[in-house]
Amino acid sequence: MPRMSLSNQLIVEVAAPHYVLGRTLGQISERLEVNYATLSDALKRIGKLFEPSLERLKTDYRKAEVRHADETSWRTDGSGGYSWYFGSQEVSLHLFRGTRSASVVREIIGTQQLSGVLVVDRYGGYNRVPCRIQYCYAHLLRAIKDLETEFEANLEVKNYPRAMKICLTDAMQLRNRGLKETAYVKQAEKIKEQILNLSDRQAKHPAIRKWQDFFVEKAERLYGWCQSAEIPAENNYAEREIRKVVIARKMSFG
DSSP states (O other), rough: OOOOOHHHHHHHHIIIIIIIIIOOOHHHHHHHHHOOOHHHHHHHHHHHHHHTTHHHHHHHHOOOOOEEEEEEOOOOOTTTOOEEEESSSSSSEEEEOOOOHHHHHHHHHHOOSSSSSSEEEEOGTTTTTEEEEOOOOOHHHHHHHHHHTTTOHHHHHHHHHHHHHHHHHHHHHHGGGGGHHHHHHHHHHHHHHHHHHHHOOOOSSHHHHHHHHHHHHTTTOOGGGGOOTTTTTTTTHHHHHHHHHHHHHHTTOO
16 A cells, blocks of 8 residues: 555554454564554554545444444543444444543434434433434343342342343343244233333332332333344343453453
């Protein structure tokens, strides 16, 4: 490529281990016996060449019927920041930004009304996305387990999480049963009915009432998975994808 000190083949020998396998530039520099700054400069220039493709990836992501998003803290040389993931079955977008604000969400999803659903945790940065939202049941399950631990001596609190954990787990595992769409929807509605029945029994303990109200008041963001087996009840896909970046961060020691 023009004004590049490294050959195309050598750049591939650097980029593939670094971005795909998570090797640090220091390790690659030592193995290839090429100056670290030279490798870093080459990859930055390659990044500039690929920059226009980001807009196309954003467009493809917005077209997906099922989208995922997640974020995690990211420190580089002691400076704070965040690693963001936006993905579908066809597209994976990893962004590194100095903020966790909703501006990053708008940058990728945009402001125009979209079809389909976005599967996320309950972080407020996703609240105003222009599409339907499905809350992650895996996050809710962890919160219910915490409730059980916090009030383990209270019999009323103990009984509610026990029943709700079964419902949330059944919802997350339903897609793996290989049911036909009609059978899937029928089973999903049964699980939803069980969740709502648990929520209609007004408890005395305020910690339980809080969650009972949640499963009723946030209904528009909780039961999208009932409509189709294509919509997951959890955001495990995004968590698996962003974990790759977290492993790379740990290998590079920040």
